[in-house]
Amino acid sequence: MxxxxxxxxxxxxxxxxxxxxxxxxxxxxxxxxxxxxxxxxxxxxxxxxxxxxxxxxxxxxxxxxxxxxxxxxxxxxxxxxxxxxxxxxxxxxxxxxxxxxxxxxxxxxxxxxxxxxxxxxxxxxxxxxxxxxxxxxxxxxxxxxxxxxxxxxxxxxxxxxxxxxxxxxxxxxxxxxxxxxxxxxxxxxxxxxxxxxxxxxxxxxxxxxxxxxxxxxxxxxxxxxxxxxxxxxxxxxxxxxxxxxxxxxxxxxxxxxxxxxxxxxxGDGIKRCMPSEEATRAVARKSLIIAGNLPAGHVLTGADLAVKRPGTGIEPGFYEKLIGRQLMRDMERDELIRWEDLM
The missing domain is CATH 3.20.20.70 (Aldolase class I)
Known part of the structure; x- marks a missing residue:
């Protein structure tokens, strides 16, 4: 230079x-x-x-x-x-x-x-x-x-x-x-x-x-x-x-x-998730999961939901949007909830 x-x-x-x-x-x-x-x-x-x-x-x-x-x-x-x-x-x-x-x-x-x-x-x-x-x-x-x-x-x-x-x-x-x-x-x-x-x-x-x-x-x-x-x-x-x-x-x-x-x-001053953090983000953040075994058609209540790692499912911030939704399939305890699992 x-x-x-x-x-x-x-x-x-x-x-x-x-x-x-x-x-x-x-x-x-x-x-x-x-x-x-x-x-x-x-x-x-x-x-x-x-x-x-x-x-x-x-x-x-x-x-x-x-x-x-x-x-x-x-x-x-x-x-x-x-x-x-x-x-x-x-x-x-x-x-x-x-x-x-x-x-x-x-x-x-x-x-x-x-x-x-x-x-x-x-x-x-x-x-x-x-x-x-x-x-x-x-x-x-x-x-x-x-x-x-x-x-x-x-x-x-x-x-x-x-x-x-x-x-x-x-x-x-x-x-x-x-x-x-x-x-x-x-x-x-x-x-x-x-x-x-x-x-x-x-x-x-x-x-x-x-x-x-x-x-x-x-x-x-x-x-x-x-x-x-x-x-x-x-x-x-x-x-x-x-x-x-x-x-x-x-x-x-x-x-x-x-x-x-x-x-x-x-760096450039832009606050964002950096490439080296992506893998850690997936395991360190948390998601909404099923708290116990539930059958298809079950209407979710607060008691049915828990927040645990990993962070690859629905973010906890959507908790309120899941209450009252029905399950499309049988789900087991600790399973991550996906949007496609909900009616």
């Missing part, structure tokens, strides 16, 4: 994104191996981050606390990001490699030059991170491309989402609920806000997951997320800002399998 299916097909499967991000550590070989493993894990897409470090952060920008902890260094954001930056040529090669592996290539742009580059290589959709939700000039640039946008909404109040949606007026926009901490504490996840986004803005909704483990992403799928994004790494012990809050391939594969099972189990 393609990311565009999410915006055009209401029955499209959940779109699962392996967020490699900067977990390649600036190493193209590691990036390619990550694509291989994400494809094997069942992801619909891999997503990277495209940026020019000097255009993303100032030399004075400090690192977030989780970045200091996970990189075991207090150097600046700029110094950290320079080590994690891939060239535009690298991304062209990654896009081609993904096509060969049958997995969608996506990347989040963090500056105007990077957005122009991604558009120039005919990316199918843009993913915009939570940090650019209030970057209206940047969003207006994205709007000019007219491509589908997946917009993360971490750190935002409900009303703050109106402005970016207005800036993206020419784009189909999916809103991703998100808690921007790494890992995100469960008490701050607030999955119910995903339904609030859908109800308020009438958009496709999804979930960008930064929690430990896989259960919250699975819960989001059960609650109706059409897009699930989760950080992906080959090894959580690697040094880098996001590895510790990511899933390794085996975990990611287990998450994908669980999401697909939840998706299958959700």
């Amino acid at each position: 393609s990311v565009r299916d999410i915006f055009t097909d209401g029955q499209a499967p959940i779109y699962i994104i392996a967020e490699i991000g900067v977990n390649h550590n600036g190493d193209m070989d590691l990036a390619l191996k990550s694509v291989d493993e994400a494809a094997r894990s069942g992801a619909c897409a891999v997503k990277f981050q495209t940026f020019r470090s000097e255009k993303l952060v100032s030399k004075h920008a400090p690192k977030a606390q989780y970045q200091i902890q996970n990189t075991m260094s207090s150097n600046s954001q700029l110094e950290m990001l320079k080590q994690l930056e891939l060239s535009f040529e690298n991304f062209i090669n990654l896009q081609k490699y993904c096509a060969g592996k049958g997995i969608d290539f996506l990347s989040t742009p963090f500056d105007e030059e990077s957005a122009d580059f991604l558009h120039s290589i005919s990316i199918d959709a843009f993913k915009i991170g939570s940090g650019d939700m209030n970057n209206i000039p940047f969003l207006k640039q994205i709007n000019r491309y007219g491509l589908p946008v997946m917009l993360s909404t971490g750190m935002a109040d409900l009303d703050e989402i109106r402005a970016p949606l207005a800036a993206l007026e020419n784009c189909e926009v999916a809103l991703l609920h998100c808690t921007s901490d790494y890992p995100a504490p469960l008490q701050d996840v607030n999955l119910a806000a995903m339904e609030t986004l859908k109800r308020t803005y009438d958009r496709i909704t999804g979930y960008s997951d930064h929690t430990d483990g896989i259960e919250i992403a699975i819960a989001a799928a059960a609650l109706g997320a059409k897009i699930i994004e989760k950080h992906f790494t080959l090894d959580r012990s690697l040094q880098g800002p996001d590895h510790a809050a990511s899933l390794e391939p085996d975990q990611f594969s287990a998450m994908v399998k669980a999401i697909r099972n939840v998706e299958m189990a959700k």
Whole structure:
């Protein structure tokens, strides 16, 4: 499936994104191996981050606390990001490699030059991170491309989402609920806000997951997320800002399998007897039966009727309609009554 299916097909499967991000550590070989493993894990897409470090952060920008902890260094954001930056040529090669592996290539742009580059290589959709939700000039640039946008909404109040949606007026926009901490504490996840986004803005909704483990992403799928994004790494012990809050391939594969099972189990919402229940229905439901041996011509009274299994005869709800009817034939105790047995 393609990311565009999410915006055009209401029955499209959940779109699962392996967020490699900067977990390649600036190493193209590691990036390619990550694509291989994400494809094997069942992801619909891999997503990277495209940026020019000097255009993303100032030399004075400090690192977030989780970045200091996970990189075991207090150097600046700029110094950290320079080590994690891939060239535009690298991304062209990654896009081609993904096509060969049958997995969608996506990347989040963090500056105007990077957005122009991604558009120039005919990316199918843009993913915009939570940090650019209030970057209206940047969003207006994205709007000019007219491509589908997946917009993360971490750190935002409900009303703050109106402005970016207005800036993206020419784009189909999916809103991703998100808690921007790494890992995100469960008490701050607030999955119910995903339904609030859908109800308020009438958009496709999804979930960008930064929690430990896989259960919250699975819960989001059960609650109706059409897009699930989760950080992906080959090894959580690697040094880098996001590895510790990511899933390794085996975990990611287990998450994908669980999401697909939840998706299958959700069904179409029509309450009905399912094919697998038919046999049980026949033996577990009850029918009207003859309570004792009765001769042909006998006029039925309430005392002549009982309700017992199986459920293959006249349903108990027709009890009143049988009172006063005559039997067409002799009947024995515990026989199911058929309409053809009655005058």
